[in-house]
Amino acid sequence: xxxxxxxxxxxxxxxxxxxxxxxxxxxxxxxxxxxxxxxxxxxxxxxxxxxxxxxxxxxxxxxxxxxxxxxxxxxxxxxxxxxxxxxxxxxxxxxxxxxxxxxxxxxxxxxxxxxxxxxxxxxxxxxxxxxxxxxxxxxxxxxxxxxxxxxxxxxxxxxxxxxxxxxxxxxxxxxxxxxxxxxxxxxxxxxxxxxxxxxxxxxxxxxxxxxxxxxxx
Amino acid sequence: xxxxxxxxxxxxxxxxxxxxxxxxxxxxxxxxxxxxxxxxxxxxxxxxxxxxxxxxxxxxxxxxxxxxxxxxxxxxxxxxxxxxxxxxxxxxxxxxxxxxxxxxxxxxxxxxxxxxxxxxxxxxxxxxxxxxxxxxxxxxxxxxxxxxxxxxxxxxxxxxxxxxxxxxxxxxxxxxxxxxxxxxxxxxxxxxxxxxxxxxxxxxxxxxxxxxxxxxxxxxxxxxxxxxxxxxxxxxxxxxxxxxxxx
Numbered sequence: 426x427x428x429x430x431x432x433x434x435x436x437x438x439x440x441x442x443x444x445x446x447x448x449x450x451x452x453x454x455x456x457x458x459x460x461x462x463x464x465x466x467x468x469x470x471x472x473x474x475x476x477x478x479x480x481x482x483x484x485x486x487x488x489x490x491x492x493x494x495x496x497x498x499x500x501x502x503x504x505x506x507x508x509x510x511x512x513x514x515x516x517x518x519x520x521x522x523x524x525x526x527x528x529x530x531x532x533x534x535x536x537x538x539x540x541x542x543x544x545x546x547x548x549x550x551x552x553x554x555x556x557x558x559x560x561x562x563x564x565x566x567x568x569x570x571x572x573x574x575x576x577x578x579x580x581x582x583x584x585x586x587x588x589x590x591x592x593x594x595x596x597x598x599x600x601x602x603x604x605x606x607x608x609x610x611x612x613x614x615x616x617x618x619x620x621x622x623x624x625x626x627x628x629x630x631x632x633x634x635x636x637x638x639x640x641x642x
Numbered sequence: 643x644x645x646x647x648x649x650x651x652x653x654x655x656x657x658x659x660x661x662x663x664x665x666x667x668x669x670x671x672x673x674x675x676x677x678x679x680x681x682x683x684x685x686x687x688x689x690x691x692x693x694x695x696x697x698x699x700x701x702x703x704x705x706x707x708x709x710x711x712x713x714x715x716x717x718x719x720x721x722x723x724x725x726x727x728x729x730x731x732x733x734x735x736x737x738x739x740x741x742x743x744x745x746x747x748x749x750x751x752x753x754x755x756x757x758x759x760x761x762x763x764x765x766x767x768x769x770x771x772x773x774x775x776x777x778x779x780x781x782x783x784x785x786x787x788x789x790x791x792x793x794x795x796x797x798x799x800x801x802x803x804x805x806x807x808x809x810x811x812x813x814x815x816x817x818x819x820x821x822x823x824x825x826x827x828x829x830x831x832x833x834x835x836x837x838x839x840x841x842x843x844x845x846x847x848x849x850x851x852x853x854x855x856x857x858x859x860x861x862x863x864x865x866x867x868x869x870x871x872x873x874x875x876x877x878x879x880x881x882x883x884x885x886x887x888x889x
Binding site for chain 2: 555556558559560562563565566567569570571573574577578580581590591592593594595596598599600602603604606607610611612613614615616617618619623624627628630631632633
């Protein structure tokens with residue numbers, strides 16, 4: 426039971442009351458999660474399908490809700506897109522986690538994780554989320570950091586196990602963003618974007634992991 | 643920089659200007675050798691027009707840099723015109739609007755930054771030290787309203803106008819490729835694809851710059867610039883240790 430509910434019940438917290446409130450609140454919470462998830466899914470679908478800007482009305486229509494109901498859960502379209510970005514990153518973290526359990530040895534694991542991390546699918550959704558990310562970074566990088574946290578946690582854990590230096594997790598996260606922006610925005614400074622395998626080799630060598638020549642370590 | 647607008651036109655060199663040759667040929671298609679004075683007069687006025695155009699746009703860019711330094715990007719085009727001492731009408735002869743002006747400033751700033759690094763590294767011959775020097779110099783900068791505005795603009799430009807962004811970074815690309823090729827020639831780096839390597843260094847360096855100036859967006863702690871340099875040089879197959887370690 427949440428603290429807020431316990432506060433409300435106060436001294437009258439007899440057991441049947443607790444039970445009743447918990448049951449009805451549970452429904453409300455479940456409903457809120459279901460509706461918000463439906464709205465986020467609708468946003469992501471529309472970002473993938475439509476070439477033009479997506480409106481809140483379209484998002485509400487797709488999720489089968491009224492605009493009024495949408496605004497009960499999200500303050501603005503920006504907030505919806507931010508939630509979509511957060512969800513997207515969370516799914517990547519889950520995928521990373523699943524990848525790393527299937528590999529042997531800390532270094533093999535690190536390599537598998539880096540490969541999965543640099544697997545940038547050039548979809549309309551991913552590009553639009555990256556545009557939003559670029560915009561958010563200009564004003565509120567703390568929010569962006571929160572969205573990246575699940576991925577960063579996996580990266581940090583795996584690199585730590587592989588014995589990489591402190592600070593390696595940041596370098597990988599920075600390289601990952603640069604690489605995905607290059608792919609999604611088609612911006613490579615007029616040079617050649619390395620293939621995924623080459624990119625991972627450069628990272629492994631930079632982190633002094635893998636078979637690359639390690640200078641007398 | 644606005645002083646450049648008052649450059650004496652008489653100081654012009656007399657040689658033909660490559661950029662105006664085509665124009666001149668269309669005005670005087672016969673290339674009338676019988677009346678060289680005519681060609682000379684036209685050429686002179688064209689050179690002058692070209693120079694005036696360069697000087698005036700430089701005055702606008704100079705005024706914008708001053709404003710960015712003073713108050714970040716919260717200024718209007720009218721402010722720029724007032725500072726440069728030119729009319730709005732003239733402004734729109736040279737620039738499309740604020741975004742166009744900012745992109746000119748961005749290009750100018752990146753070029754200046756590379757020239758500065760080149761100057762600072764002039765006495766350093768060791769190619770790996772030059773590479774490290776470039777990386778350290780280009781990320782170890784303090785945040786001023788000017789830089790913060792440019793950095794914000796840089797993130798926006800890369801996501802909205804990739805070719806403009808890539809174009810503006812060319813001075814950095816050239817310098818980096820020089821450093822990498824020199825290091826390979828000296829045997830300090832194994833042979834490899836220069837373009838791919840320059841891409842890697844520039845990409846990660848740019849991301850590092852974004853994090854340090856706009857706020858760390860990764861949720862994990864940033865290492866000091868020396869660690870970045872060590873990582874990047876090691877990624878290219880070289881070795882570098884900072885001579886002075888930070889505490």
